[in-house]
Amino acid sequence: MERHQLLHRIKFLVLVFWGILPFSTFSQVSKAEMAIQSMMQSNPIVGLSVAVVKNNRVVYQHSFGLKDQEQHTALTDDCLFRIASISKSFSATAIMQLVEANKISLEDDVSKLLGFRIRNPRFPDVIITLRMLLSHRSSLHDSQGYFNLDVLNPEKNPNWAACYNQTEPGKGYLYCNLNFNLAGTIIERVSGERFDQYIKRHILQPLRIDGGYCVDSLDKSRFATIYEYSLESMKFKPSPAAYAPRSQEIAHYIMGYSTPIFSPTGGMKISTGDLARYMIMHSQQGKLAGTRIISKRSSKEMQTALSEEEHYGLALLQTDRLIEGKTLVGHTGSAYGLESMMFFHPKEKFGLVVISNGCHPEMLDGFNAVLKRTANVLYDAFVK
Structure with missing residues (x-):
């Protein structure tokens, strides 16, 4: 038995000893x-890292497969992953902190917050608000890119109008990464702190989480290599x-x-266990181990869907398609070949985190099939 597998067994036995889990588990x-x-033997999967929360405590965590396919190094629980769009919830959490501090309002015109005009040319008199950014109802889309703000800035790009769709702001949902790179920029302009440093000081450090958006500030040896799977060659290729x-x-x-450099929309690097701790904070209405990150009111606002059509709140969504009979709150992520999910049930106090650094991209009920099947195996074993 490898060292990390032995430590995994010891951690589990400690949970049994302290009565957190019954021995029958x-x-x-x-x-x-x-x-x-x-499942990993019968499907193309490089690695899987999982965590299960029950009664708002992490009761199971384990990593399967490889961290680095070329070096054949095992994936371990301390590995860091770029978790893609789950990162959006960190940006929204920061915005809610600034709202609570009365520095901004969700109804503020983002043009005033950003310093250049943000208007859908088809609806020039309709302001685009911060709430619209966080709920993907801004009428913006990603067709012109989202890795810098020049595409949207009328002073920088004569084709800025192409960043908007035909829907009136606030009247329709369209998932858009640019929304959250704008939100990250607003965090920076309002707080006076560089985006990555704000998140670290006001969310990660208070929760004792080791992660962040700035690659150079993290231990690169802990990064799990991310692989993209080619359906044509049926092989994995690293995504540096x-x-x-x-x-x-x-x-x-x-x-x-310059805030999009850190990708507020998808650039958080974090371990599965720490992501589970962050998830518990949201499940407990903004508080973890005596530390309040956001108010109960802000937490509820993030988790409440603005429409029954898409079930999306403020960087958190509701779904009844992951676990049969359960309506969960959370988010998914997908980028460079990575697949991630973080979902919890606030009332029943359980949650699931599943991350793969490379797997088959097949979808099932709106989720990556590998992640959905893994989530159901974990639910049946530890929660049901």
Whole structure:
């Protein structure tokens, strides 16, 4: 038995000893792990890292497969992943902190917050608000790109109008990464702190979480290599761009404008266990271990869907399609080949985190099939 597997067994036995898990669960653990390992043997999967929360406590965490396919190094629980769009909830959490501090309002015109005009040319008199950004109801889309703000700035791009769709702002949902790179920029302009540093000081450090948006501030040896699967060649290819440090761009950083360099929309790097701790904070209405990150009111606002059509709140969505009979709150992520999900049930106090650094992209009920099947195996073993 490898060292990380031995430590995993010891951690589980400690949970049994302290009465957090019944001893009878031991057989369920073995059954669940066998099911996941069997799935990995019959499907193209590089690695899987999982965590289960029950009664708002992490009761199970384990990593399967490889961290680095070329070096054949095992994926372990301390590995860091770029979690893609789950990152949006960190940006929204920061915005809610600034709202609570009366520095901004969700109804503010983002043009005033950003310093250049943000208007759908088809509806020039309709302001686009911060709430619209966080709920994907701004009428913006990603067709012109979202890695810098020049595409949207009328002073920088004569084709800025192409960034908008035909729907009136506030009247329709369209998922858009640019929304959250704008939100991250607003965090920076309002707080006076560089985006990555704000998130670290006001969310990660209070929760004792080791992660962040700035590659150069993290231990690169912990990064799980991300792989994209080719349906044509049926092989995995590493995606080094997932952890591109962008050091040169940061050296010429313009506060309140260069923010997309850190990708507030998808650039958080974090371990599965720490993501589970962050999830518990949201499940407990903004508080973890005596530390309040956002108010109960802000937490409820983030988790409440604005429409029954898309079930999306403020960077958190509701779904009844992951676990049969359960309506969960959370988010998914997908980028560079990585697949991630974080979903919890606030009333029943359970949650699931599943991350793959490379797997088959097949979809099932709106989710990556590998992640959905893994989530159900974990639910049946530890929660049901």
